[in-house]
Amino acid sequence: VSIIRRVALLLLLLCGATAAQxxxxxxxxxxxxxxxxxxxxxxxxxxxxTFDDMFSTYALQGIETKKKGVYxxxxxxxxxxxxxxxxxxxxxxxxAKADGKREKFEDPIDYFLDYSNGQLTLHFTLPVKTPIKAxxxxxxxxxxxxxxxxxxxxxxxxxxxxxxxxxxxxxQRPNDGSASAQTLNEQTFAAGGANANFGMMFANKITVDCP
Amino acid sequence: MRAPPLARLLAACAVMLxxxxxxxxxxxxVMAQTPFGGPRPAPEPQVGGFVGWLLAKQSxxxxxxxxxxxxxxxxxxxxxxxxxxxxxYGIFHAAGPGHGKAVISSYLVANQExxxxxxxxxxxxxxxxxxxxVAIVAIGAWLLNVTAKTMCGAEKTxxxxxxxxxxxxxxxxxxxxxGTFIGxxxxxxxxxxxxxxxxxxxxxxxxxxxxxxxxVHDDHSGHFHGPTPDELAGPGGWRRGFAAILTVGxxxxxGAILVLVFALAQGLVWAGIAxxxxxxxxxxxxxxxxxxxxxxxxxxxxxLSGGRDRGGVLVMRGIEFGAAGLVxxxxxxxxxxxxxxxxxxxx
Numbered sequence: 001v002s003i004i005r006r007v008a009l010l011l012l013l014l015c016g017a018t019a020a021q022x023x024x025x026x027x028x029x030x031x032x033x034x035x036x037x038x039x040x041x042x043x044x045x046x047x048x049x050t051f052d053d054m055f056s057t058y059a060l061q062g063i064e065t066k067k068k069g070v071y072x073x074x075x076x077x078x079x080x081x082x083x084x085x086x087x088x089x090x091x092x093x094x095x096a097k098a099d100g101k102r103e104k105f106e107d108p109i110d111y112f113l114d115y116s117n118g119q120l121t122l123h124f125t126l127p128v129k130t131p132i133k134a135x136x137x138x139x140x141x142x143x144x145x146x147x148x149x150x151x152x153x154x155x156x157x158x159x160x161x162x163x164x165x166x167x168x169x170x171x172q173r174p175n176d177g178s179a180s181a182q183t184l185n186e187q188t189f190a191a192g193g194a195n196a197n198f199g200m201m202f203a204n205k206i207t208v209d210c211p
Numbered sequence: 212m213r214a215p216p217l218a219r220l221l222a223a224c225a226v227m228l229x230x231x232x233x234x235x236x237x238x239x240x241v242m243a244q245t246p247f248g249g250p251r252p253a254p255e256p257q258v259g260g261f262v263g264w265l266l267a268k269q270s271x272x273x274x275x276x277x278x279x280x281x282x283x284x285x286x287x288x289x290x291x292x293x294x295x296x297x298x299x300y301g302i303f304h305a306a307g308p309g310h311g312k313a314v315i316s317s318y319l320v321a322n323q324e325x326x327x328x329x330x331x332x333x334x335x336x337x338x339x340x341x342x343x344x345v346a347i348v349a350i351g352a353w354l355l356n357v358t359a360k361t362m363c364g365a366e367k368t369x370x371x372x373x374x375x376x377x378x379x380x381x382x383x384x385x386x387x388x389x390g391t392f393i394g395x396x397x398x399x400x401x402x403x404x405x406x407x408x409x410x411x412x413x414x415x416x417x418x419x420x421x422x423x424x425x426x427v428h429d430d431h432s433g434h435f436h437g438p439t440p441d442e443l444a445g446p447g448g449w450r451r452g453f454a455a456i457l458t459v460g461x462x463x464x465x466g467a468i469l470v471l472v473f474a475l476a477q478g479l480v481w482a483g484i485a486x487x488x489x490x491x492x493x494x495x496x497x498x499x500x501x502x503x504x505x506x507x508x509x510x511x512x513x514x515l516s517g518g519r520d521r522g523g524v525l526v527m528r529g530i531e532f533g534a535a536g537l538v539x540x541x542x543x544x545x546x547x548x549x550x551x552x553x554x555x556x557x558x
Binding site: 025027055059062079083 | 266269270273274276277304351352356357358359360361362465466468469470472473476554555556557558
């Protein structure tokens with residue numbers, strides 16, 4: 001029996017080695033705005049995602065410009081379109097819940113790319129399918145496969161635009177060691193790593209409570 | 212004593228199907244508790260422990276690479292720093308993620324392979340990975356000047372092909388290992404009498420060839436003497452080894468491609484290429500280490516399972532079959548998207 005247990009352990013080790021798969025190749029610094037209508041409903045989310053310089057260079061590969069090293073918004077329009085379309089497959093890495101119910105987003109609008117200091121910033125607005133009226137809204141930004149590492153900007157990471165009075169926003173970053181945090185260890189990885197969702201451990205969680 | 216091919220096939224398929232269904236069910240169970248399904252474990256976990264540390268180190272090295280490449284533009288000595296960082300990144304990179312070590316380790320366990328061969332396979336496949344990365348960037352970015360969309364598309368295609376290769380490679384291993392496992396199963400239980408008979412037969416056989424085997428016989432007296440199916444399979448394993456190298460090596464690391472494109476844009480192609488190979492060297496060291504550990508672990512299992520008597524042989528054949536199944540499952544999981552964590556994301 002002990003032999004079989006050891007064999008099982010060996011196989012488990014092999015599995016465990018394969019489980020801790022993902023690691024980021026792209027870093028995004030995000031600023032997000034929650035857009036509210038005059039009637040107090042949430043109508044959409046406006047993101048500004050700044051890519052790390054290595055990925056920015058990669059993304060700019062093959063794009064012709066009039067002036068070397070200078071990319072205008074027009075010259076980047078095709079790339080912005082590609083980005084906006086590609087993001088759909090990943091649900092825009094943006095997951096909303098209104099009072100516990102999953103909300104869906106429309107295709108992005110008003111998207112464009114900026115280039116400065118060697119970094120690209122993708123701006124886009126995600127309209128919600130139906131305007132949301134909720135006591136508690138939870139918005140999470142993360143890549144479930146953790147190919148992309150999302151980090152909310154240090155300064156003014158989240159803005160509420162036109163939110164009803166009395167709404168309170170709270171941002172929970174991954175790794176911030178806040179009260180509810182529990183330590184993730186190898187076991188968690190071995191148990192949950194093989195499935196695709198361990199990226200949620202790196203989620204940025206925005207919570208808005210309204211009266 | 213071999214089972215007829217049809218029985219082998221059926222048995223192997225049945226086992227794989229059962230395994231796959233079980234794992235599929237388990238994965239769906241886990242998926243059901245995610246934000247994409249329903250409720251999920253409440254508190255936000257914090258990344259800690261050894262894996263968390265690996266991830267942090269890896270990110271750190273990777274992000275330092277771009278700064279160092281920039282610095283190397285004006286200061287040639289920064290290239291050495293770049294190589295050092297790339298090496299470290301390679302080591303940490305392979306320790307956490309990557310299917311390379313999983314496939315190579317499982318392959319080594321499935322076959323009667325030596326640690327040395329594991330080391331050679333690890334280095335050869337890492338070298339191939341680096342070569343493929345350089346080839347993609349050389350053709351895509353430098354020669355054709357395609358857009359990132361096209362290049363990323365090519366990466367994805369290669370990725371899918373490599374997953375299919377892993378699955379095929381695994382299927383082949385399962386086929387052969389399933390045969391030997393079933394052979395061992397049939398040979399095993401019914402008993403000592405039968406063992407003794409074989410024993411005798413084997414003695415006769417060997418005596419006929421050479422008398423120098425006397426000592427060996429004494430050392431092993433009372434144990435199973437017949438050649439194991441793997442010994443019968445004989446060498447020629449290098450061809451199989453090449454399949455392992457191809458399977459692992461065909462898919463380059465996305466990180467290496469990003470570094471190469473970045474270096475190219477900074478006018479430091481050679482630094483980028485050097486960094487890619489040094490990264491591969493680091494990766495190879497880690498993969499080789501894990502491969503060697505796997506081989507030794509199997510050795511320990513062999514010793515624990517009673518060496519070469521019938522029961523022990525059965526256990527070992529079982530381990531080999533299991534490892535073969537693991538390669539197949541892993542390839543299928545990657546191919547069908549159950550293990551999505553390794554996929555290249557094209558934006």
